[in-house]
Amino acid sequence: MSRSTQGGCNEYVDLSRRSFLGVSGAALAAGAVVPAWLPRVAFAREGAVPRDILVSLFLRGGADGLTLCVPHGDPDYYTARPTLNIPHPDSGDPASAVDLDGFFGLPRAMSALTTAYDDGKLLFVHATGSVDETRSHFDAMHFMEVGKARDPSLYTGWVGRHLITVPPLDDQAAIRAIGISTGLQRQLVGAPKALPFPDLNESSLNGPAPTKDARLQSIDDMYQRAPELLRTSAENTISTMQLLDAIDFANYQPANGAVYPESYFGYSLKSTAALIKAQVGVEAISLDIGGWDTHESQQPRDGYMAYLMQELSASMAAFHLDVIGEGLPVTLVAMSEFGRVVAENGSQGTDHGHGNVMMLMGNNISGGRVLSQWPGLHPDLLFQQQDLAITIDYRDILAEIVQNRLANPDLGFVFPDYTPNFRGVTS
């Protein structure tokens, strides 16, 4: 596995949690029908219900949507951000934005996504988010992932409620949803057969490798005689372990020359691609990328946030080539709990704001555009005199995906007490 050319300086590459030293599995398996990184996986039955697999990215910390997708056509943007702006595409500045549609543009650190955008597979939705006014990370993430604000009785997530109301994509599936995390993300809570795995390649017992199988066998034996609850749970756990263990994530070869960054997030998204292609019946995968809480030294052009954006965009661009480019039925959504205050603060950063940008990618996403009812950044037009207003509720977007791409019409259950207004994000 070659190093990503996107990684840049070595310190950044050091973020990688794993080393990719594996021999190329595909090379060894030249001519074989089943790729070598799928040594023991039985492919799912043909002709399952047409329904997308959901990949949900959460940008934790409140990502600055005005940098992720720059409204360079709004002059008030440059007034509010005298130093933390992305220069206008026509400015001739080396850090200028890459224009998307004459009004919005991408910073250079995000420009790896222009391929997917030009391909019509990537959609930006701007001035969107959760309309609740909280500025607490904790509340905002909770409300967004639950799918409803300020309802203390609602603890399950929107993806969890979606999954529990549709039959499994594959009724033999050992697992239906995976959170790439140490703990299950709130959005997946309530899903049947949902487990967190911080690293899909560490889905087996640790400890001395030579005795791993023998120890798991011993554990299997012990739990045969356990009380019902523990016995059932152990059976599910072991079957999921065996399923994931049969996929050689370390030697997975992305399609179309896609190269994922060697960061934990890049590695996680690459593992997600491998999991999807293994066709083991997983219907939803949730991933997180943190670090967006840029109160100081935000560095949107180069430096801190630029690196983070590059990690994000390079990962998504690789996923576009590798998965979407293969025509697979996958919808990816990326969101953050809130945007950031329009005006920069005194510490070269930005504080917790309100409206933000969402990204959607997929073969049935009506992409190649920025969907927005732009409210404007003039001080008189801002939410609470400081933030980008929200003109599209994020549930309008998610609900349309749930109904049109995840084949679940039960929107009243997935998004309680909300009547979504479809915006034509799916095709």
Next chain:
Amino acid sequence: MATTTTDSPTTRPQPLSPMPSGPDRATVLKTLGREDRIPGLPSAQEIAAGLIARHGKPLNARDLQRITAITRSAWMPRFYDAAPDRGDWPGSVFVDQPPNLPNPEAPDTPPDTDHDGTSVDGCTFDTVRRLVDRTTFGFSWRELDYAYTNGYDAYLEWQLDHESIDDSVLQTRLDTEFETLDESPRRHVLRAWDGNYDMMWDLLNATFLRQATSGRQLYERMVEFWSDHFNIYLFKDGGEMFKPIDDRDVIRPHALGKFSDIVKASTRSPAMLTYLDGAFSFAWAPNENYARELMELHTLGVDNFTQQDVKQVARCFTGFTIDYNANNQSLGQFRFESYWHDHGTKNVLGQKVPGGGGVADGDRVIDILCHSPKGAALTSRFLAGKLAVRFWGENPPAALVDEIAQAYLDTDGDIKSMLRVVLAERWLRCSRPRLKRPYHYALSAIRTVPSYITGYWALIYLSDTMGQTPFLWAPPNGYPDSSAFWAGHMLPRWRYPNSMFFEQNEVQFDLQPFSRQTTDEVVEAINIYIFGGYMPRSLRLELADYLGPPPFTNNRLREVLTLAISSPAFQQH
């Protein structure tokens, strides 16, 4: 695919590659000291950063640097095939003398699915053993010896009289290692404003050390119980500076005291005021969040009050806030803003709260919720049910709940009196096995195998992988107390002992007691240390089978220990 709205230029600038180096992130990463970590396991920084990223808490460069300064890597090089001499380990804090098998009456073949001598009718004949297992974070020989020597009631009273138990060794260590534990609220706020979260990490680490090594085990179990009951999320804005004070000044002083005292202290806790949005609640715009949770989760229980009660209670607590004035010595302490307070007459649970009471309205509300006939009847039952589940097991008999509730009513909410009921021999004899919650499970492995704790990051990381790190449950209902909830994912629980024995070096285990000559002797040592003499027969056979004939390598012994700890019998208590 249509590109409907774009009038994009025909040629685009190519993505920049590689990115020019930016100072901050690069500088930060250079300081991370990751040279001594092994691939696949996170460094201490990544443990902290990962925990924080998942919870959306900002972590700045300075914090990362501090974490580096606290500890080198939590992980040790794998020594799968080596058998290092552990003879120079610092020794165990628990075991001074080799223990004797305590109970000569243990049967040869205890039932397979049980672990403490339960007979066919589901009741144990060794109530002392069960009492120790239920009142500790896993028994150590210190507790078992004392209990067998002095008997059931004496042990219980010893634990209830927690201040009489000498904890000076622990206290000395806490004083030495954690400078923030005794600091003023003002100091904590100033630290937080300065981007320094030492008090947050100190609280997590001190909690681990206390629960693992304190002799006051029942007291620590109750501290945990109330920390769940009055849940506060450490990573909600403000939690990092206020929860450590809440732990010290609200939970710990009253954990075995009078229930209403905790509630009253909690109404004025800056951590609670922040967590449940009480700090900014005004006469003209009362915030109902705290009022609702106070009744639903802290006292009466769900469905035992009306929305009208919520509104009235919210009015009573308007103006309860925090001193945020940096010039004040009382910075970070409770403050009552009379101008924000609703001075009118209120009515709570049908009882009048007279106007003009000011800050006393708060205590008046608590008195109604905890002491009035209606309030006490509901609160006592709600608490009784939770205590019964925690110490007896799920679906407790109604008579037990009634009896605990009656103890509350008889003593005006004396916590020890309620515990004397739920922990009474006649009730505990036939209690139900409980699946240990993850943190409890983690601690019990450390407590039963002789060990010495030198660092904390590995446990923070591993408990997070199992889903339970103290003070990091976001919703206000506290970590669940249900076996079904925690049984969902066994793999992290099976990985845990392997990480402890093969990957980390912060908790050091003394394996000398298990280094025996024959298979039977090794298994018997496991039986005595880890299962207190009640290892199920099937497990004994399984472990003997895995161990095989001597000689035993160091790795083999460790592997057998991981299996014992992974076993269903050890997952329960």
